[in-house]
Amino acid sequence: MRILxxxxxxxxxxxxxxxWLAGQGHEVLHLFSGAIATPRGxxxxxxxxxxxxxxxxxxxxxxxxxxxxxRRAWQERxxxxxxxxxxxxxxxxxxxxxxxxxxxxxxxxxxxxxAGARFVYWVQDLYADAAARAFAGRLGPLAGAVRRWxxxxxxxxxxxxxxxxxxxxxxxxxxxxxxxxxxxxxxxxNWAPLDEVAPGPRATAWRAAHGLGEAxxxxxxxxxxxxxxxxLLAQLARSFADRPQVRIVVVSEGRGRQWLEEAKAxxxxxxxxxxxxxxxxxxxxxxxxxxxLLAILEPFAGVLSVPSKVLTSLCTAxxxxxxxxxxxxxxxxxxxxxxxxxxxxxxxxxxxxAAQTLYADAALRQRCAxxxxxxxxxxxxxxxxxxxFIEVLRP
Numbered sequence: 001m002r003i004l005x006x007x008x009x010x011x012x013x014x015x016x017x018x019x020w021l022a023g024q025g026h027e028v029l030h031l032f033s034g035a036i037a038t039p040r041g042x043x044x045x046x047x048x049x050x051x052x053x054x055x056x057x058x059x060x061x062x063x064x065x066x067x068x069x070x071r072r073a074w075q076e077r078x079x080x081x082x083x084x085x086x087x088x089x090x091x092x093x094x095x096x097x098x099x100x101x102x103x104x105x106x107x108x109x110x111x112x113x114x115a116g117a118r119f120v121y122w123v124q125d126l127y128a129d130a131a132a133r134a135f136a137g138r139l140g141p142l143a144g145a146v147r148r149w150x151x152x153x154x155x156x157x158x159x160x161x162x163x164x165x166x167x168x169x170x171x172x173x174x175x176x177x178x179x180x181x182x183x184x185x186x187x188x189x190n191w192a193p194l195d196e197v198a199p200g201p202r203a204t205a206w207r208a209a210h211g212l213g214e215a216x217x218x219x220x221x222x223x224x225x226x227x228x229x230x231x232l233l234a235q236l237a238r239s240f241a242d243r244p245q246v247r248i249v250v251v252s253e254g255r256g257r258q259w260l261e262e263a264k265a266x267x268x269x270x271x272x273x274x275x276x277x278x279x280x281x282x283x284x285x286x287x288x289x290x291x292x293l294l295a296i297l298e299p300f301a302g303v304l305s306v307p308s309k310v311l312t313s314l315c316t317a318x319x320x321x322x323x324x325x326x327x328x329x330x331x332x333x334x335x336x337x338x339x340x341x342x343x344x345x346x347x348x349x350x351x352x353x354a355a356q357t358l359y360a361d362a363a364l365r366q367r368c369a370x371x372x373x374x375x376x377x378x379x380x381x382x383x384x385x386x387x388x389f390i391e392v393l394r395p
Contacts, residue, residue, distance in 0.1 A: 002027045003393060004092040004117075006083060006108060008100035009033070011308060012041030012280065015055065016193045020386045021393075022053035029090055033079065033100075035060040037253050039222055040280050042196065058082050066225065066254070069131075073103070080107030087111035094393045098122025098165075101131075102150075102157040109160055118395050121161035123171055124190075125305040128154040130227060155180040163392050167306055168329040174304075186392050189329070191380040192311040199317035199373060200288035207289040210273065215247045216359060218321070219290035221278075222309040224256020227298050232323055232351050234263040236294075237272040239352045246359065249273045251286060287316040291365065292340075292358050295322040295330065299346050306330050314339055314376040319358055319368035323351045339372030 003026050007014035010032035018030040032043060034057030043055055060079060065071040079100075084107045087095060095112040097105060098121065105121060112119040128150035155178035158164050164185045166172060172182050207217070218240075224230050233250055240246040248269075250260060253276055264272045278286050287293060293313040297305065310330040313320045320340030324330050331342045341358065343350035358365055 001094055001393065001395070002090070002092045004029050004031065004087060004090050004095045006031045006095065006097040006100075007122075008098070008104065009036070009038050010040045010043050010057075011038075011099070012193050012196060012283075012312070013191050013308070014099075015041045015043060016196070016382060017386065017389060018055070019049060019053055020382050021389070022050035024386070024390070025052065027052040028054070029086075029092070030055040031058055031083065031086060033058055033060075033064070035062070035075070035079070036064045036066075037277070039277055039283075041193075042280055058086065076101050076103050077107075080104045083108050084111035087115055087117070091115050092117050093395055094118040094120065096120045096122055096165075096389070096393060099124045101127055102154040105157050105161075109157070118162045118393070120392055121158050121164040123158060123164055123166045123175075123185075126154065126171060126174065129304045130300075151178050154178075158185075165389070165392055170327075170329060186388070188385065188388050188392075189379075190306060190308055190311055191382075191385055192308070192315050192376065193382070194315055194376060194380050197284045197287065197312055197315040199315075200284055202288060202291070204285045204289045206278075206282060206285045210249075210275070212247060212249070212273075212289065215245055217247050217249055217290050218292045218294055218355060219249045219251070219287070220294040220296070221251040221283075221286060222295075222307075224250075224252045224254060224260075227300075227305055228256055228296050229298055229323075229345065230256040230259045230263070232296050232345070232348060233294070234260060234267070234269065234272070235348050236352060236355055237264075237269045238267065239355070240271060240359075241269065244271070247271050247273055249275065249290070251275045251278055253277055283312075284316070287313065287318065290316075290318050292355070293318045293320050295320060295324060297322075297324040297328060297330065297345055299325055299344070310334065311376075311380070314372040315380070317369045317373040319365045320372065321351070321354055321358060323347075333375075337372050337375035338368065339375060340368045 005018045018028045022028040097108045109119045159180040165188050167190050169187050237248040295310045306329045322342045323345040334340050341354040343354050
């Protein structure tokens with residue numbers, strides 16, 4: 001097949017899928033947005049890649065303004081036009097697209113239809129719910145009407161696709177209630193590239209370069225956006241302020257990182273180390289430098305978004321502390337894997353207490369680390385996952 005895979009975010013496991021598809025003899029172009037600041041996967045072609053694999057960014061004249069709904073909508077409209085142009089140029093047989101707004105997906109759908117291509121909507125989260133809640137304060141009394149319109153628009157866009165991939169069964173009843181039938185929806189849970197994020201020694205060059213020495217490190221690496229509460233990380237730093245051997249390390253950029261910069265300065269949180277996103281080639285080393293890996297997700301996200309950083313963390317053989325809604329698939333996955341501790345995201349006390357527990361109990365950390373990696377080795381095999389996508393993608 002000639003396949004165009006569009007992953008707006010440029011995350012690791014999506015481009016791994018594209019490489020795997022090309023390795024099976026398909027011709028694959030992998031597109032992503034070059035205009036957003038977010039953790040990335042291996043988005044450059046290498047000599048070891050299959051001959052049928054190509055990867056390229058879609059660029060805008062300015063970075064996407066995540067927090068201005070009107071400007072972001074205008075930018076997404078332009079992005080959708082550029083994506084449609086690439087679909088027309090490539091003339092694929094199948095388009096697999098996700099991690100973007102329904103407006104971008106509509107543009108891609110229309111272009112796929114004009115090209116005679118099959119369009120598969122990869123539903124990574126329910127965009128309407130998150131967007132409506134995030135901007136509710138700015139919309140005032142119109143918030144309810146806007147949310148209902150977004151929900152219908154998103155469900156209609158998914159229903160118009162030739163097929164859909166949802167990452168959790170939790171999405172199915174929600175979409176059904178909004179008028180999107182489930183017959184053409186296939187559930188394939190997300191994963192992480194096992195061979196790219198392997199367990200490593202704790203004493204890394206990265207740890208030494210940042211002066212962490214033998215410190216006990218709680219590490220958060222990833223986006224701090226509208227669905228994440230950075231105050232949890234600041235409070236964690238405060239709770240360990242009297243223990244100089246403990247460091248809270250945050251690798252992130254954007255609004256949440258800026259909030260933490262201000263909190264650090266105001267509270268004198270010298271144990272809080274704030275760093276920019278690191279090159280993907282060093283991700284395994286960065287995560288291996290941690291003693292405990294952190295994940296957070298706001299209560300309003302509920303079942304609507306599954307943080308992929310949890311899946312990446314499972315590969316590293318490190319215990320995980322997650323402040324996520326208990327109904328979220330990430331919480332269920334951690335419980336299933338026995339890979340760490342989860343607490344409600346609105347319970348700061350529980351978050352700090354769980355961190356204290358992991359800090360004090362080395363045997364618990366070792367059990368969680370081993371169980372998490374064992375789970376990942378069973379669940380994240382691309383040779384098992386890939387054929388399921390081929391079944392969906394095939395015309």
